[in-house]
Amino acid sequence: MSKHIAILPGDGIGPEIIAQAVRVLDKLIAEGLDADYQYAPLGGAAYDEYGHPYPEFTQNICRQVDAILLGAVGGPQYDKLERPLRPERGLLAIRKDLNLFGNLRPAILYPELANASTLKPEVVSGLNILIVRELTGDIYFGEPRGIHTLPNGEREGINTMRYSESEIRRIGKIAFEAAQKRNKKLCSVDKANVLETTELWREIITDISRDYPDVSVTHMYVDNAAMQLVKAPKQFDVIVTGNIFGDILSDQASMLSGSIGMLPSASLNEIGKGMYEPSHGSAPDIAGQNLANPLATILSLAMLLRYSLYNEHAAQRIEQAVGKVLAQGLRTSDIFEEGCQRVSCSQMGDAVLAAL
Amino acid sequence: MSKHIAILPGDGIGPEIIAQAVRVLDKLIAEGLDADYQYAPLGGAAYDEYGHPYPEFTQNICRQVDAILLGAVGGPQYDKLERPLRPERGLLAIRKDLNLFGNLRPAILYPELANASTLKPEVVSGLNILIVRELTGDIYFGEPRGIHTLPNGEREGINTMRYSESEIRRIGKIAFEAAQKRNKKLCSVDKANVLETTELWREIITDISRDYPDVSVTHMYVDNAAMQLVKAPKQFDVIVTGNIFGDILSDQASMLSGSIGMLPSASLNEIGKGMYEPSHGSAPDIAGQNLANPLATILSLAMLLRYSLYNEHAAQRIEQAVGKVLAQGLRTSDIFEEGCQRVSCSQMGDAVLAAL
Numbered sequence: 128m129s130k131h132i133a134i135l136p137g138d139g140i141g142p143e144i145i146a147q148a149v150r151v152l153d154k155l156i157a158e159g160l161d162a163d164y165q166y167a168p169l170g171g172a173a174y175d176e177y178g179h180p181y182p183e184f185t186q187n188i189c190r191q192v193d194a195i196l197l198g199a200v201g202g203p204q205y206d207k208l209e210r211p212l213r214p215e216r217g218l219l220a221i222r223k224d225l226n227l228f229g230n231l232r233p234a235i236l237y238p239e240l241a242n243a244s245t246l247k248p249e250v251v252s253g254l255n256i257l258i259v260r261e262l263t264g265d266i267y268f269g270e271p272r273g274i275h276t277l278p279n280g281e282r283e284g285i286n287t288m289r290y291s292e293s294e295i296r297r298i299g300k301i302a303f304e305a306a307q308k309r310n311k312k313l314c315s316v317d318k319a320n321v322l323e324t325t326e327l328w329r330e331i332i333t334d335i336s337r338d339y340p341d342v343s344v345t346h347m348y349v350d351n352a353a354m355q356l357v358k359a360p361k362q363f364d365v366i367v368t369g370n371i372f373g374d375i376l377s378d379q380a381s382m383l384s385g386s387i388g389m390l391p392s393a394s395l396n397e398i399g400k401g402m403y404e405p406s407h408g409s410a411p412d413i414a415g416q417n418l419a420n421p422l423a424t425i426l427s428l429a430m431l432l433r434y435s436l437y438n439e440h441a442a443q444r445i446e447q448a449v450g451k452v453l454a455q456g457l458r459t460s461d462i463f464e465e466g467c468q469r470v471s472c473s474q475m476g477d478a479v480l481a482a483l
Numbered sequence: 484m485s486k487h488i489a490i491l492p493g494d495g496i497g498p499e500i501i502a503q504a505v506r507v508l509d510k511l512i513a514e515g516l517d518a519d520y521q522y523a524p525l526g527g528a529a530y531d532e533y534g535h536p537y538p539e540f541t542q543n544i545c546r547q548v549d550a551i552l553l554g555a556v557g558g559p560q561y562d563k564l565e566r567p568l569r570p571e572r573g574l575l576a577i578r579k580d581l582n583l584f585g586n587l588r589p590a591i592l593y594p595e596l597a598n599a600s601t602l603k604p605e606v607v608s609g610l611n612i613l614i615v616r617e618l619t620g621d622i623y624f625g626e627p628r629g630i631h632t633l634p635n636g637e638r639e640g641i642n643t644m645r646y647s648e649s650e651i652r653r654i655g656k657i658a659f660e661a662a663q664k665r666n667k668k669l670c671s672v673d674k675a676n677v678l679e680t681t682e683l684w685r686e687i688i689t690d691i692s693r694d695y696p697d698v699s700v701t702h703m704y705v706d707n708a709a710m711q712l713v714k715a716p717k718q719f720d721v722i723v724t725g726n727i728f729g730d731i732l733s734d735q736a737s738m739l740s741g742s743i744g745m746l747p748s749a750s751l752n753e754i755g756k757g758m759y760e761p762s763h764g765s766a767p768d769i770a771g772q773n774l775a776n777p778l779a780t781i782l783s784l785a786m787l788l789r790y791s792l793y794n795e796h797a798a799q800r801i802e803q804a805v806g807k808v809l810a811q812g813l814r815t816s817d818i819f820e821e822g823c824q825r826v827s828c829s830q831m832g833d834a835v836l837a838a839l
């Protein structure tokens with residue numbers, strides 16, 4: 128049965144990096160991959176066309192497909208819009224609408240790019256962490272929220288952190304299963320010494336751990352986790368945490384490698400439907416200049432093939448092709464270093480296609 | 484008028500490191516500093532003696548003094564207590580009780596200890612950041628909070644992030660004033676693209692900034708701040724943020740220097756009364772072995788003299804003495820490196836006294 132993919136280029140460098148990933152997808156389809164795709168706007172592009180960052184047009188397509196490939200959203204021209212219409216809200220809305228609660232964000236140091244890290248080589252060489260971040264709960268979506276006026280006349284802002292047992296259980300399951308396929312070490316991050324929500328989190332993770340006796344589980348406070356990621360990041364295999372802590376720690380972790388332009392991510396629902404996107408943002412400052420690094424998006428396509436199309440073979444082909452172009456010394460500006468060959472976004476796409 | 488100081492040794496290495504700071508204080512008093520001090524327990528030590536981590540005995544003393552010097556609280560022997568009785572809750576309680584909303588946490592790389600950082604020398608040399616963290620509001624104290632049962636029978640955890648205009652204003656003021664005394668750059672960290680509470684935060688900080696035209700202010704999302712602290716930490720001068728983001732970022736920042744055993748902190752109220760403590764924890768694993776590094780505590784005493792006793796001269800004397808012992812090559816185990824002389828906690832105290 129043919130698989131359906133939605134392609135959401137988004138804003139900024141989104142269209143450029145997506146174009147290179149689509150070339151790879153086209154090639155796989157030409158060679159027999161049973162899939163088709165259609166485009167839809169998200170974020171600022173969707174606001175421009177439909178007046179909303181996640182319009183019905185895009186909803187209808189995204190609800191029906193098996194997987195979504197997203198570029199990136201956001202740009203300074205949208206900063207003046209009221210917040211509910213801003214690009215990021217489109218991203219939050221699609222995550223919630225499609226129930227994409229399981230966010231997988233690898234932080235990997237590619238041996239060829241070891242110098243790009245600001246950390247000492249011995250601290251990060253071989254780094255390979257998977258952050259599993261809950262993506263549809265927590266203080267991102269909890270009610271009540273907003274800004275109101277207090278009896279004394281001043282205003283107060285409120286947001287609510289919330290997690291139910293079942294929300295914790297389902298993300299915990301994803302994390303334990305991921306750990307089973309890796310080095311069988313899971314670190315659950317919370318702030319159970321202060322926040323009751325994460326006291327429950329710790330209790331449930333501990334409870335689930337009985338079903339995964341082969342995985343060794345530890346618990347760490349979020350402040351300590353932020354320290355340990357600087358001090359000794361290689362101690363981690365899989366980290367599981369809530370939405371807001373995961374937002375912070377996954378960005379911190381991805382920067383450890385110095386090449387966030389290389390890192391893909393997946394956001395999954397309970398039945399393996401997923402949205403795949405690079406970990407980096409829409410980089411408006413270099414948009415339209417054919418300078419962006421398309422590799423994180425191409426690697427996101429590999430994740431899409433693995434997790435939503437169950438095509439491990441095609442996923443590995445892409446990952447090997449990316450390895451090859453790095454070994455050839457090709458580098459976009461963000462990962463360029465002395466002695467390598469500087470290439471544009473589309474030249475990097477050419478090279479991956481040739482290496483496939 | 485004689486100044487009164489409360490000394491709270493706390494748990495773990497607390498008593499050892501406090502003992503060295505008290506030797507310094509004794510010397511200053513012997514030389515004419517008009518101050519006296521008395522001891523009180525906090526945390527586990529207070530639970531052991533009074534059944535509560537912040538007992539009335541300690542409250543009565545701490546409410547009356549001009550300043551408090553704290554070692555550290557916490558230890559594994561208290562992990563089985565119900566949460567409200569655990570050592571950390573004593574710390575939260577004293578902060579709230581004394582209205583110590585302004586937490587100043589420097590992250591400094593001492594030139595002599597440059598190698599201790601896991602970051603490359605060029606990335607961190609000369610690092611000198613001040614994190615100003617709000618300490619008595621936010622999700623740490625917001626109501627409603629707790630764990631309750633939902634209509635469907637499962638449990639849910641809740642915590643509430645809250646900030647009022649006046650709470651933001653008073654911490655903002657501290658941060659702008661600190662920036663004025665430094666390099667006049669303030670970065671306010673929030674998550675205004677998602678959380679309304681921090682939308683208000685950003686608005687108020689922007690509003691206050693008009694009163695400090697000499698300070699250049701920027702705003703950064705917390706996930707980006709966690710990345711930038713890894714990528715280019717020297718871009719920061721003063722960072723101001725809320726309680727939970729500050730908890731995470733200040734620990735991350737302090738670890739950039741690789742020598743958290745060197746970093747003091749201050750927690751101030753509106754009238755300059757403060758609690759001073761090292762940024763590190765109670766290190767139960769090395770407690771009682773005379774191995775701990777007392778310098779962060781001794782430097783906390785320097786902050787106490789500066790901010791609560793208005794004795795800049797004595798503060799600088801201590802800071803210079805600490806610089807001298809580092810230059811002499813004396814190192815406790817946590818900061819030891821080849822070619823230096825390894826000393827115990829009390830030997831480090833001896834050296835500081837001699838250098839004074």
Ligand SMILES: CC(C)[C@H](C(=O)O)[C@@H](O)C(=O)O
Nearest residue numbers: 215216218219374676677706
């Ligand atoms: C753009 C923003 C709403 C989003 C988030 O906070 O989740 C982003 O930072 C991310 O991590 O995908």
Ligand SMILES: CC(C)[C@H](C(=O)O)[C@@H](O)C(=O)O
Nearest residue numbers: 320321350571572574575730
């Ligand atoms: C012990 C804990 C409650 C405390 C906090 O989270 O504030 C600590 O991490 C700190 O930063 O002082």
